[in-house]
Amino acid sequence: MKQKITTPIADFVKTYAESNTCRLHMPGHKGKTFLGCEAFDITEIHGGDSLYEADGIIAESERNATELFGTVRTLFSTEGSSQCIRAMLYLAMLRKKEGKRPVVVAARNVHKAFIYAATLLDFDVIWLWTGENAESLCSCYVSPATVEQVLKKNKDSVVAVYVTSPDYLGGQADIKELAEVCHRNGTILAVDNAHGAYLHFLESSQHPMDLGADICCDSAHKTLPVLTGGAYLHISKNAPKVFVEQAKYAMGLFGSTSPSYLIMTSLDLCNQYLADGxxxxxxxxxxxxxxxxxxxxxxxxxxxxxxxxxxxxxxxxxxxxxxxxxxxxxxxxxxxxxxxxxxxxxxxxxxxxxxxxxxxxxxGENQDSYQVKEQLPVARTTQMITIREAMFAAPEAVSVKQALGRICRVPTVSCPPAIPIAVPGELIDESILKLFEYYGIEEVDVVRL
Ligand SMILES: Cc1ncc(COP(=O)(O)O)c(C=O)c1O
Structure with a gap:
């Protein structure tokens, strides 16, 4: 089905590229061909718009995306879901209570952008696990009942529940029930939907915004025809009003003052792509x-x-x-x-x-059998210092063999999937060592003694 949708950014950029204007402004390539796309790579010139103060062509394109996704507000990111994750959690921090350290309740399979957000925003995390054993570092199904128990115990400090869905293996959380649990217990549900921008366009939507989540990020570039870096921050009608009011500020706080016009043009054209069959x-x-x-x-x-x-x-x-x-x-x-x-x-x-x-x-034909696999240990160790304290501590690189009993300094991950095995501030114990070994990690950055 074809829906009429404008492409104001793409139209502006194309007209400018064809205009032969003397480019006495940034960027330094002046529209000459080095890579091939330079003619379309502009900055905030006259008639253009500015992503974090948008009131022209970018605002119009974001309104188109808002309509296509059926949200209250959809904002463009040119720095991936990573930027949106920081912005989401900044917005969640606006809910913190005077005199209480803010806590985010999170399923453990977070992308490392979440850890960086905890470093910048200085919140504590209550981790949720699937059970006593793990099937993979990438997956972490959490039951709504577990979330409810945690929320009841930590009413005054929790600012958000945070889940990653779909995860790197394609596992999906029970967003509808989780959202209900969150709302019943006076908190919000934030979803890392980096892998699921397309979910809104299924016959029956599985997108977090349609299932009751308050806020989520989508890496448009992962599942839609958008240049790497293009992403969305979506805010739903359930979300606190302040989220919509402060969303642009929050994105600007974590973004470059030179957001890529190529990426914004790509997001703009994607609106048309989504509207057209x-x-x-x-x-x-x-x-x-x-x-x-x-x-x-x-x-x-x-x-x-x-x-x-x-x-x-x-x-x-x-x-x-x-x-x-x-x-x-x-x-x-x-x-x-x-x-x-x-x-x-x-x-x-x-x-x-x-x-x-x-x-x-x-x-081809699989010639090998599937035997019952040894379950992975859950690396549920002790948080010795906060994530922020650890990330700002003096570094020491040690081999995995020497890491036992030390405190992890930076998220220890392999990328992809960029999901930390040990989180900054955690004591490295036997279970973590076992996971390091399993996922081929050889060196760890620990807090210097
Ligand atoms: C689950 C998940 N969340 C967030 C991100 C970060 O997304 P981006 O690369 O768009 O910044 C990734 C990247 O791979 C991811 O897999």
Whole structure:
């Protein structure tokens, strides 16, 4: 279905690029071709608009995005969900009570941007875990009942509940129930929806804004045809009024004063893309993925339940992820992510049917068995100092073998998925060491003694 939507940023940039104006302003390339896109790479010139004080073409394009996503307010980010995550948590901090240290209740599989936000904003975290064992560093299902218990015990200090959904493997949280629990207990639900911008356009929306969350970020660049860095901060009708009032300020606080016009133009064009038959193209891709998943299952691969645009394969026992990714490369296939347990492909309607068949061809018949895997330990250790104190402490790099009993200084992650095993300020104990080893971490940055 085609919906009429304007593209004010793209139109302005194109007209300027064609105008032969002497560019006696930034950027220094002056529109000459080095990479190829310079003619369209402008700054806040006359007639343009300024992202953090938008009242012209950028404001119009953001209004278009707001309408397309059905939110109260959608804002553009040119610095990814990372910028939006800091802004979301800054807004949550506006809810803190006088004299109380603010606390965010968070499912443990956060992206490291969350840890950086905790450093800048100096809040404490109550971590939520799935259970006593973990299936993967990437997933952390938390039950609404657990969240409710935590909220009842910490009423005065909690400023937000924060979950990552979809996660890197495509696992999805129960956003509807979590939102209800949050609202019933006087707090808000913030969602890292970096992997799920497209969820609003499904036949039945699975987007956090439609399921009751108050605020969320989407990395437009991860699942939509947007240049890397393009993202959205969405605010829902449930959210406190101050979120809408302070959202631009919050984004500006964590963003460059030179946001990329190329990225904003890309977000602007994406509005038109979403309005023009996207739902149908998305559904077709999902149908193709289902066919591909069935073919892989027939060939002996286990396909994990995931969000509709991810194809997540369980790696059989005794097979290394490097072996598999090398095998894929021989067929010119590059996946999104592989760890000792899972292989993740990310699809969009820009993938062709042939791309999907290439996965089937490259993986071929699985010759290996799936044995019951040893469960990973939950790295539930003691927070010795705050995240901020640790991040500002003097550094010392030690090998993993020497890290036992030391305090983690910076988030210890492999990227992707950029999910910390040890969080700054935590005591590194045996369970954390085991996870370091499992995920191939060799060196750790600890607080100097
Ligand atoms: C779950 C999750 N959240 C946040 C981010 C950060 O997003 P961005 O790269 O758009 O800043 C990522 C990036 O991979 C991610 O996987």
């Amino acid at each position: 996207y739902r149908e193209r998305l559904q077709r891709t999902i149908d193709l993925k289902k066919i591909c998943a069935r073919q892989l299952e027939k060939a002996g691969w286990r396909v994990r339940k995931s969000d509709p645009l991810k194809l997540t394969i369980e790696i059989p026992s005794g097979v290394s992820n490097c072996e598999l990714t090398e095998k894929l490369r021989k067929y010119d296939v590059e996946c999104e992510y592989a760890d000792p347990d899972f292989l993740v492909f990310m699809l969009t309607p820009e993938n062709t049917e042939d791309d999907l068949q290439q996965i089937v061809l490259a993986l």
